Amino acid sequence: MFATATRNFVDEVDRGGLLIPVRSLNDSIALLTVVVSQKGFWFWQKPKHVPTDFTLNDILTGDIPITPVLSETDFIKYNGIYGDSIQGSMDATFIHSNMNAAGKDSSKLELSFGSLKKDEVDVRQLLRDTKNSVLDMSHSLIKQTQKKRQVFGLVKERIVTSQPCSVTEEVQQADQCGGTLGFCGPKSPKVSLKDNGSLSKDSNVTMEIPTNTTIAYALIDLEVKHDGHYELCLMSNKGGFEVDSRTQKGLLGVTGAVSNNPDDVSRLAQELKDLSDHFQLLSALPASSKASLLKIVTDVTEDRAALGALQSVLNRMLVEKSANIADVSEAHKQSIQPVLEMLKESECGSVAETECSASLLSALHLITSALDELTHESLSALRACRSPAVLKITQLLVHCLCESGESPASATNVGVLSEDVLANLEHLFTSSDVNLQRDGDAATIQIKQLQKPGNRPLIMFIALRGLHSLAQGV
Known part of the structure; x- marks a missing residue:
């Protein structure tokens, strides 16, 4: 906080x-x-x-x-007072389950x-x-x-x-679910939400x-x-x-980012292309592993400290080859330990285990690094845009942008999204220096101020594509 x-x-x-x-x-x-x-x-x-x-x-x-x-x-x-109000609904068919969910979250800092x-x-x-x-x-x-x-x-x-x-944080969460949904991962218990279940949680911390x-x-x-x-x-x-x-x-040890301007669309497209192997590896994971990772990653976006702790541990593993989490708080270890177990026991197919683990580690590090760079307002909007349907639309928009410099109005139909979710999607793009323009049910995106230095569009696109890779086929 x-x-x-x-x-x-x-x-x-x-x-x-x-x-x-x-x-x-x-x-x-x-x-x-x-x-x-x-x-x-x-x-x-x-x-x-x-x-x-x-x-x-x-x-x-x-x-x-x-x-x-x-x-x-x-x-x-x-x-200052910062407030978020996120609500939305989702109907989804998974490989082993069906689910419909509705929720409303609000927070004030x-x-x-x-x-x-x-x-x-x-x-x-x-x-x-x-x-x-x-x-x-x-x-x-x-x-x-x-x-x-x-x-x-x-x-x-x-x-x-x-x-x-003082700093005061108020959080209100309410969720309703129908159907049955199960998340399964290596050495982790099944979590099920039964028919017509509901959950609410309030907190007020000063x-x-x-x-x-x-x-x-x-x-x-x-x-x-x-x-x-x-x-x-x-x-x-x-x-x-x-x-x-x-x-x-x-x-x-020179600090600072490499001089690069991802606001230039062609350069941004090249950077995303260079990272495509990471996203493909995530998409190829077993459905149960992707579902577990997607839940863990999206859950930690609700707690900036937990997100930072996960990103730091993955960074330590990647750079220092150390998986020591002794300095991590007990509360954050609950989010980090399942990831470490999955890295250790992930199915590698025909690839050598050490190579696969290193690649998966790099891919997860890429996503958490991008999420950790997002502003508070961007993370809040992202949480309302994490359903597979919304993530698929964002990928179509980004793909068309990278191919032609802007996404044609016919590229995607945002009319299937609720006004609440669409408003959060517009806010997410705006907070990352991207314009989302609507023409009826069609949409187009453009990078704002191409000559302005900064990496915000690239970081947001990496976060969205990483989540989309985990959401495919779960």
Whole structure:
């Protein structure tokens, strides 16, 4: 809930800027705190930032600490209310069951941050003070970071609360189901919804946040030489460690996405084509496995923290070859453990087990990475558009867009969708810089502002296609 609140705040006041939302109240972030950044696995991912327990002085050689010049100014008075109301119905015929369902979900997130202030370091003075300073290259944090090709950044400014404040979340869910539906997966119990079943759930949670809590921060990266000398990256985030090698020169661990413009339709089409093997692998899974994965993936979209935990574990497995989930909360382990079991025991056909598991891992990592990049409003709209019928329509629209630059009006018939679902579909596209234009029962989509940098359309299309791949034939 706190992570969602800070992310919404940054999206409102500094979208596409330098501010980074704080993900946890446990993160103690002061000025000149050392933050480790890692480039995303996929080029369109934002770097992941992990605050450490160390400040710049802790990793410097010498006995004379740096005393930065600090300033404090009023930033903004911020209070916001975010609400979602999603309702829809579905009639579906599955291989082993029939189902009709209707549901209505509503949620409200109220942020009462009040008057916020900004603390920042005088960077010009910091340049003078650190001119002759040297990093202790034997420090454990530096050795571990250098080995993993990550980047050091220093907190140069932070947005903090100036008074006690609160975050309140209200959720109401009501569902009615007819028919019988079963989800089956490896080593997982069957879950059945019997005829005319109904489910409702309400929650109201308030989080009190104390004074001087950091909710967002900005970094200045370090360009580190192999002898411990370093420079502050003033104009861009291109820090890293110099490679001490005869055959390889330059810096390791450069942050930020590869320079690419997926808003150009031809480039976007090529990127989706390059990822097609991942979607085909998901489509080829057994129906029971796809049904289980689809339920798990769609369920975690309702909890940003659970989604982030799943994505982090998959990233660790893919990059570090480690399936350790000891640092995951017990509540989130319930969502993650079935995925790990499926990766371990998935049916591989004629392909070697290790190769198949790695490919399935990469495909699931691709979907969760895209979902994790979506904004809160995009995720909310996506939850109303996750039925097989809606996902099929989105794929027709995207396919026609990639083939001809825009989708012809005859490509799909949106008249079969309810007004509620159609409204959420329009909202989903709009929040990702895509226009959905209707002409009666026909529809067309276009990418907005082709020259505007950003990866939002590509990320949304990856998420939609990934869910569609899991929904086929279940």
